[in-house]
Amino acid sequence: MSVIAVRDVVKRYESILAVAGVNLDVVEGECFGLLGQNGAGKTSLVRMIIASSPISGGSITVDGKDITVAPREIKSHMGVVPQEDNLDPDLTVLQNLIIFARYFNIPKAEARDRALEVLQLFELHERQQAKISELSGGMKRRLLIARALINRPRLLILDEPTVGLDPQTKYLVWQRIVTLKERGITLLLCTQNMEEAWRLCDRLAIMCEGKIIALDSPQELLAQHGGSQIVEARPGSENRRDIVLEMLGERGFEWQEIENTLYIFEDHNRSLDDELRAELSIMNLHVPTLEDVFLKLTGRSLRE
Ligand code: ATP
Secondary structure: OEEEEEEEEEEEEOOEEEEEEEEEEEEOOOEEEEEOOOOOOHHHHHHHHOOOOOOOEEEEEEOOEEOOOOHHHHHHOEEEEOOOOOOOOOOEHHHHHHHHHHOOOOOHHHHHHHHHHHHHHOOOHHHOOOEHHHOOHHHHHHHHHHHHOOOOOOEEEEEOOOOOOOHHHHHHHHHHHHHHHHOOOEEEEEEOOHHHHHHHOOEEEEEEOOEEEEEEOHHHHHHHHOOOEEEEEEEOOHHHHHHHHHHHHHOOOEEEEEOOEEEEEEEOOEOOOHHHHHHEEEEEEEOOOHHHHHHHHHOOOOOO
């Protein structure tokens, strides 16, 4: 059975269609990723799944239960790591966790034990008496994830958990997410980070303008859409651009243009011939990555 089942879900904010009819299933024990740029609709979708924003159309069930019917019960088995820090700045690290545990009616002594356990997992136990204002951005993010585990959730939802983190903290967070997955927790992860999606996700939905435009394992997405090599090039002269594009089109190449640079997808059927090479100033060749798949499918770069 699907842990999360999303059917024809729509989210409207007045004139903005943020989620435009999404269908997906997150199955038990997997890490399911939503990959998309700013504004793709990931957070809007997640906020409906966690029952903190009304659905404009369609339906969502978690563990088979409609989220509009049983939001409290569903939330009791769920952990949520929001994008923004909403820790209580007047409390210590430990107090933040203990107070949070009250939402789940966890007795105080038990809450303290669980708090120390999750602080240990995220290497924050030595800072348990620190005020939130004394923590670095990376520590706050680790604490947000630790806090989401206080009710021992079966499903953990993370909204861009490593944005803005230094590489060391990012790797620590990635390792811990792997640990949680190994413990059997089902994960839904929103990200704009291609490496994060590649390392952590079993399946990935690429979102663009409120829609899912591709859904598969990262490996399969790469095999299906990545081709064999990406040629980064510019037309030899600016006034030959249209001719170059026409030649690419005639030869059946897939390509994207970002800031005057062409990203041309070569595959086993198609590589640049001498005539085309003569028209191009080739800057770089690289092995396709998930980022290129994203670029090809959405026409946009994740870093844009
Ligand atoms: P980000 O990574 O920046 O959060 P996202 O993929 O999560 O991006 P959303 O935050 O879901 O995207 O935004 C989707 C669209 O909905 C955007 O056009 C955004 O401006 C709009 N939007 C989001 N929240 C609201 C709101 N509360 N009121 C009005 N429009 C909103």
